[in-house]
Amino acid sequence: MSSRWAPKWELLNVTVNGRDEVVCFDKETKLYACPRCGPECMKGGIPSSSSYFFNREDLISHLNAHRYALWSKKKSREVTEEVEEEGEEEEDEE
Numbered sequence: 001m002s003s004r005w006a007p008k009w010e011l012l013n014v015t016v017n018g019r020d021e022v023v024c025f026d027k028e029t030k031l032y033a034c035p036r037c038g039p040e041c042m043k044g045g046i047p048s049s050s051s052y053f054f055n056r057e058d059l060i061s062h063l064n065a066h067r068y069a070l071w072s073k074k075k076s077r078e079v080t081e082e083v084e085e086e087g088e089e090e091e092d093e094e
């Protein structure tokens with residue numbers, strides 16, 4: 001017994017942008033874990049590094065962000081949807 005935290009993972013289905021995704025939910029801590037960041041949770045283990053969320057909406061938006069691989073700089077440069085935010089900075093200088 002070396003682990004301090006013994007999660008009881010439950011695999012839940014969520015819908016992300018119309019696609020089904022399986023996520024991990026720990027019944028002990030009521031935490032959701034991202035299976036893409038830490039696939040160990042799918043096997044009942046504790047992910048060495050993962051993303052945890054207290055509510056499902058946060059997890060879903062996180063999974064959504066995986067589509068664009070915002071943080072993992074893979075070769076996927078195909079996703080070049082340039083999100084040009086209109087930086088309307090109002091300059092009230094007179």
Ligand SMILES: [Zn+2]
Pocket residue numbers: 034035036037038051062063066
């Ligand atoms: Zn993730």
